[in-house]
Amino acid sequence: MSQPISVYLNSILVKRRGKTVLGPIDLDLKVDGFTILLGPNGSGKTTFLRILHGVERASSGVMQWSMPNEQAHQAQAYVFQSPIMLRRSVRQNLAYPLQLIGMDKDEISSRVSEWAQKIGLQDALEFPAPRLSGGEKQKLALGRALIRMPDVLFLDEPCANLDGRSTREIEDLLHDATQVGTRIIMTTHDLGQARRLADSVLFLLNGTLHEKGPASIFFAMPRTIEAKAFLNGDIIE
Amino acid sequence: MNEIWAGIQEAVRLIFSLDADLIGITLRSLEVSLTALVIASALALPFGTWLAIRRFKYRRFAIAVLNALMGLPPVVVGLVVYLMLSRSGPFGVLGLLFTPFAMIIAQVIIITPLIASITHQAMRELWSEYHDLLISLNTSKRQRVAALIWDGRRTLMTAALAGFGRAIGEVGAIMIVGGNIDHVTRVLTTAIALETGKGDFALALGLGFVLIALTLMVNFAIHALSRTEREGTW
Numbered sequence: 001m002s003q004p005i006s007v008y009l010n011s012i013l014v015k016r017r018g019k020t021v022l023g024p025i026d027l028d029l030k031v032d033g034f035t036i037l038l039g040p041n042g043s044g045k046t047t048f049l050r051i052l053h054g055v056e057r058a059s060s061g062v063m064q065w066s067m068p069n070e071q072a073h074q075a076q077a078y079v080f081q082s083p084i085m086l087r088r089s090v091r092q093n094l095a096y097p098l099q100l101i102g103m104d105k106d107e108i109s110s111r112v113s114e115w116a117q118k119i120g121l122q123d124a125l126e127f128p129a130p131r132l133s134g135g136e137k138q139k140l141a142l143g144r145a146l147i148r149m150p151d152v153l154f155l156d157e158p159c160a161n162l163d164g165r166s167t168r169e170i171e172d173l174l175h176d177a178t179q180v181g182t183r184i185i186m187t188t189h190d191l192g193q194a195r196r197l198a199d200s201v202l203f204l205l206n207g208t209l210h211e212k213g214p215a216s217i218f219f220a221m222p223r224t225i226e227a228k229a230f231l232n233g234d235i236i237e
Numbered sequence: 238m239n240e241i242w243a244g245i246q247e248a249v250r251l252i253f254s255l256d257a258d259l260i261g262i263t264l265r266s267l268e269v270s271l272t273a274l275v276i277a278s279a280l281a282l283p284f285g286t287w288l289a290i291r292r293f294k295y296r297r298f299a300i301a302v303l304n305a306l307m308g309l310p311p312v313v314v315g316l317v318v319y320l321m322l323s324r325s326g327p328f329g330v331l332g333l334l335f336t337p338f339a340m341i342i343a344q345v346i347i348i349t350p351l352i353a354s355i356t357h358q359a360m361r362e363l364w365s366e367y368h369d370l371l372i373s374l375n376t377s378k379r380q381r382v383a384a385l386i387w388d389g390r391r392t393l394m395t396a397a398l399a400g401f402g403r404a405i406g407e408v409g410a411i412m413i414v415g416g417n418i419d420h421v422t423r424v425l426t427t428a429i430a431l432e433t434g435k436g437d438f439a440l441a442l443g444l445g446f447v448l449i450a451l452t453l454m455v456n457f458a459i460h461a462l463s464r465t466e467r468e469g470t471w
Contacts (some may be wrong), residue, residue, distance in 0.1 A: 086370070
């Protein structure tokens, strides 16, 4: 395992059209193992994740990773809720992140075959990626994110529209990734999935962080009324 | 109907007799329009892509102007270029008026906005699709533009072909700046206008069919070269 990674957020606030969608958030997060960002729809999970990864900028506040920004970006990957496929073949989609960092061709081709095998698309390498099924696209997006062996992987509801089998395949891939040292931060509103995967939990509601802590404690003894209600399956607004 | 039939016969006769004038005119048409296309594409494809990616203060205004320029009347373009290149104009000393070079200038001005506008439209859609991914992968500006141009190459080709279509069929501007001089600046469209004026409808129609065939051939050739419609629908 490489050196510990953490991220520090100070009064992070995101506004859209004058309305606060996230924050203010103050947080000193040690990024380790599997962190689940839990909350109902519209609680600001996606925005929070995008801020952490830097695809979106906060309206105000400071965020700093425990390493220089450029290095942090290079060591992160993100899987979007609806997978973005390059209009190329499966092989070229997998190879693209490696080409960007100037890896040599033999190494790229061996890694691509390895990952195609892992995500079960080894027979579809020449198939146009935009024409894959939903589950296959999501697996390809995950493989493309993991192929650079990131230190931190962000996932935004990766199993939102998938059936049980695809969900299990993706969870297996995520489990393997954590075994080789990739830290994962993932949003979900699926409690079952959160219980299966989480090492620690951040509970978001209405754009603010209501609770954080180890998964075992959060699920057994939530401190706030809102978290308790959410875990009971009540509809909270 | 008689004229059309006579036109087809005339076209066949012209083509199979390898009429020297026809070949000269056709080659000049191709030369002028293809040169204009290459220059206009070199300007418009990067510019349209840049316009799609870059956010700046007067962007909306720039796009509105660009779209308006698509409808630039060729006759007016011809007139302005004429005035610029005429003996008393600012570039008169160069002696470019009534040369193929002047015709190329006019056509570049006419088709650049068209190609840039179609490019911008296509690239904007592709960019909104790719934006998050390319940012997430920590790509440089150059890598982003390269990815967009490569994955949008088929739409860019359509943009270029639209430009070529407008250039090869254009008559107003090149008539004014070229002067329709036999063996110097006469191209298919200006020859058709001349023959129609003279009342030789068969020859005019014959030239017209040659022009249409030429356009089709160029389109087929470019499609074949770029292998469209063969690798899926993206």
